[in-house]
Amino acid sequence: MESKCDDFKLKIQGLADGELDLTDESSSDLFLHLSSCRECREEYHSLMNVKNRIKIEGSKQPSKELFIEFEKRRSSSVIRKIGYLLILVPYIIIVGIGMYELFRDGSEGLLIKSSFLAIITGIIILLIYTIKGRIKESKNDKYKEIIR
């Protein structure tokens, strides 16, 4: 093969693999060269031969089980979320009402009021940090558990 042929070797491979950009101008150079160069045509055919010899036949389809398992997981995660909501919402309402009553009443001491405020602030801070962490984790960690 001439050195000119060497310039085409990767393009010939691309053609055999169906990865050649046919709209690219240099592709027409390749076809022009192929029409006049027997060696490169042979190169293409021998690549196709290798491809055909290692070709994989048939394809397997998933069983229904996979979809059933998916459905199960989906619905269990929905149920979990509903469960959390059912616990959390009334809890917040009860605490809220309690706090409202406590502060409106005014008969309790300043110490109790400020301790309650501190507890609530603490819970809110922890909650915000947990949620923030979760969001960060799910955003950045596309390749979590994955080692190359």
Next chain:
Amino acid sequence: MKSKVKQNDIFNWLVKNYYDRVLRTAIYYLRNRSDAEDITQDVFLKAFEKIDFSKTDESKFPILFIMAKNLSLNKIKSKGRQEETLPDWEILSNCYNPESDFDKKQNINEINLILKELKDQDREIILLKHYQDCSYQEISEILNIPIGTVMSRLYSARKKLQTMLKGVNYGE
């Protein structure tokens, strides 16, 4: 939040498009059919949570491949020796028919012997291309190398393969 119907559609699409290739990956590493099916199921269920489906033009195979490979290797580590070990030709033919055509079996056995002779790097890229049906882009993502390197590595690996195949070839 995505609706439930839409999530099902996306999952079905993912499985329909990649199931066979992911199963092949798991079978290749595990050499065991039922374990491979379990791992494949795991891969899809886990991958669904991880994959960014908003990028519609990007292949999801690289992440599925990497997950299938890692889960398979972990399984081997935790399980030790396999009780059922598929023969090479069955793994490479993607065909479980024991009465499969004799010539075909012969051909695959030959190719398998040659693949074993290749250097790891060459074998890896040949398998990704021919056995996992990867595009250049997919190989580039899986091996974490530029597309230009994929093309030149594939080219030189194939050249070696061609030369070796000629050695055992009985003419066209």
